[in-house]
Amino acid sequence: MLAQNHLSQRGSVYQWRRRVRSQSTGIIDIKLSLGTTDRRVAAILARKISAESDHLMDQINSNSITPAEARAWLGEVIRRERQKIEQLQMLRRIESDDPADDARHDEAMRDAWQHLAQAGLNGRIPDGTQDLVRSNIEILRQDLTSESRRNIVARDFRNLTGRERVSAFELMTLMTLLISGKKAAWAGYETALQPIDTLADEIARQAPSALIGSEPRPTPPAKTALEAPPSQSLPASTPSAKDPTISAVIERMILLKRREGIEEKTLQQYRSFGKLFILLTGIADIRDVLQSDATSFRASLRKLPKSWGKSPADQTATREEVMARAAALRPDQVGLSVGTINRHLEHLGQIVASAADEGIPVDPRLNPAKLRRKDPVRDSDKRDAFTPVQLERIFRGPVWSGSESEYYQTRPGPTTYHNGLYWCPLIGAVTGARREEIAGLAPNDIVTVDGIPCFSIAASDQRRVKTLSSQRVVPIHSRLIELGFLDYVARIRAKGHPDLFPDLREPTSGQHGRKLGRRMRQVIDETLGAEGAALSFHSLRHYVQNALERAKIDDKIIRDIVGHEGRDVHDKVYHKPVPPDIMQPAIESLTLAI
Incomplete structure (x- = not known):
């Protein structure tokens, strides 16, 4: 039912093979694995390759195209045709609401390629041609006659063959091959593309075509003009030094x-x-x-x-x-x-x-x-900032006033657990630091500069920073010290733990910020309800930015505290970070209601 010249099976996989005796004593033998066990798919590919090969064999005999170039071009035809079938199948499954309409468009495309192959690019469109077919012909004409399309065809052929240039005659030949191959592929879609789901799935599971060919084999010892020299022998894939996937x-x-x-x-x-x-x-x-x-x-x-x-x-x-x-x-x-x-x-x-x-x-x-x-939506409207009243309500909650247990830390109880969930929101409210910057702190990131205890936020084995400007030293708010933060750091250091907040590390990924984000979401929901729907840990950063601006803090100091880049070249290149003693009054202007 699907008889096809040059199509055969090797085991369960179909292959295309054509042997032609050239005008000299050489034999041109081209074999290509079609990489599929489905005969219908093989018929599509074989029909297209056979149509292409008729022209290629003529060019090989006239020494315009070498056998190696022919194999590479045909291998490229297979690869692209498989992808086209797969994409067509995917679009039908996902986008189509009317399979009958899809079939009508396919038939119109088939007729359009048929016309172009028979009448040429500039052939007159017969009277009575369906509007959809006529429209397809016009669209294809515009594409095929465009300079960009010809440049792409020439580029693809150069990439496949390694040639430095493609002559006008060779380009015309390649365009003719393209049209005849398209016509051949579309000519059999009604029988060969059914069922299309099965065909495309099978194609997707197959590896790219394995191209197996041989150079012309002359019978006399002397080489003939038909035998491609070793330097022109091409592999199956595009000869590129870099993997293009x-x-x-x-x-x-x-x-x-x-x-x-x-x-x-x-x-x-x-x-x-x-x-x-x-x-x-x-x-x-x-x-x-x-x-x-x-x-x-x-x-x-x-x-x-x-x-x-x-x-x-x-x-x-x-x-x-x-x-x-x-x-x-x-x-x-x-x-x-x-x-x-x-x-x-x-x-x-x-x-x-x-x-x-x-x-x-x-x-x-x-x-x-x-x-x-x-x-x-403006960036400033995507996340809300905490108000001072909202933060006061948050920090009166069970995490900071007493919990049932460390596991149920958001439930009221008698004990306050000084862990990551306790400290990180407090730090965020007086530094504006990002969630990952705080949760990923190590004990050694707590430093003293000119007698001032500081957070050192920099790239480390624990975590990376967002930009170079994110690396900074920020003074520790006095209220954190009063709450016992430095004592907490000393205890963690004594234990030799690499994380300042070991309870926040994800056991599988090793990341720090996600668990803090989830727990903070729980705190906000249970404390503020619907009022806190647009709030998150990042809202602490917006709160600090707004509070410092309202306190009339110099813009350069604010940028150094929160780790923003300068606004112009002067700021980015010449501005030096503000030292901790200048930054400290700005930090102390932030109130911590706990």
């Missing part, structure tokens, strides 16, 4: 950024982004990413559950499972925030730029920054 590009980029002192949390975000991008687009090679893929990725982010990434199950979920989960949620629980979407687009832009810097060919029209959306 998105995950590999990210790992190399992370190495560079780690040397620049970027915090580990940010570096992990790049890895998470890479996994999410591959999950939502099905694209694993940075060379294959187009602007339309970035647009589709942005659209998919708006369909994700807002809680995405918080459950361990998200790490192994398929796209279908993710979207099915989102479909069962309320509308207000679906769609990542504009800020998060923009951050993902920024990550994509950095990865694309990193690949380009490494010499990996990326689409020159790919510009994720164009897809950024303006956030309708």
Whole structure:
């Protein structure tokens, strides 16, 4: 039923093979593993390769294209055609509401490629042609005749063959191959693409095509012009010194950024982004990413559950499972925030730029920054700041006035437990330091400078800092000392523990801030109820910023306390950190109602 020339099986896997005797005494033998056990998928790929090979064999005989180049080009055809089928299948499963309409569009695309292959790019469109077919022809014409498309085809062929240039005649030949191959692939979609789910899933499980070929084998000892010299022998994959997969590009980029002192949390975000991008687009090679893929990725982010990434199950979920989960949620629980979407687009832009810097060919029209959306909510409105009254209510709660037990520290009781949950919010309220900066303190980070006890916030084995300006020395508020903070530090030092707040370290990840964030959320909810819905540990940082501004503290001193960068080049380059004795009055202006 699916008879196909040059298609055969080797074991359970299909392969394509063609042997042709050239005009000399050599034999050209090209074999390609199709990497699939599904005959329908093999028929699609074989039909496309056979159509391409008719032209390639002519070019080989005229010595315009070598056998090695032919194998590389055909291998690239297989790789891209598999990806196209997979993406088409994915879009149908997720986006389509009308399979019959999908089939109508497929048929129109098939007819459009058929027309272009027979009549050429400038051939007259026959009267009576359906509007959808006519529209597809016009769109394809615009793309195929554009300078950018021809540049991409020439670039891809140079990358595959290692040639320095492609002649006008060779470019015309490659464009002809492209059209004939597209026509051949679409010609059999009605039979070969059913069932499409099964085909695309099978393709996704297969590794990239293993390209096996041989150079022309002349019968006489002397080499003929048809035999490609060793220097032109090409491997199956694109001959690039760098791995072009998105995950590999990210790992190399992370190495560079780690040397620049970027915090580990940010570096992990790049890895998470890479996994999410591959999950939502099905694209694993940075060379294959187009602007339309970035647009589709942005659209998919708006369909994700807002809680995405918080459950361990998200790490192994398929796209279908993710979207099915989102479909069962309320509308207000679906769609990542504009800020998060923009951050993902920024990550994509950095990865694309990193690949380009490494010499990996990326689409020159790919510009994720164009897809950024303006956030309708101001940064200052995204998180509330504590008011003095709210903080007074918080610090009158069980954690600071007496708890039932250390496990049930938010329940009223007779004992006050001086642990991380007790000290960290107090420190945050008189320093404005970030959650991870406080929770990740070590005993040795409590220092004395010019006789003033201080917090030394700097990168260490315990934790990294957000930026270089985040490294700072901040005086310890006198009220903390009155409450016994320095005595607590001495006890922890005597125990030899590396953490100042060992109860806040996550047992599996080793991180410090998350547990503090969860416990603070519990404290806020139980103390303030709905009034504290927009508050978090980070709201202490906003409280300190506001309180220092109201106290008319110099802006440079405020930036040094909270660890913000300077506002201009002068501040960033020439401003030196304020010493603790100048900073101390500003710290003491903050009241601690406990």
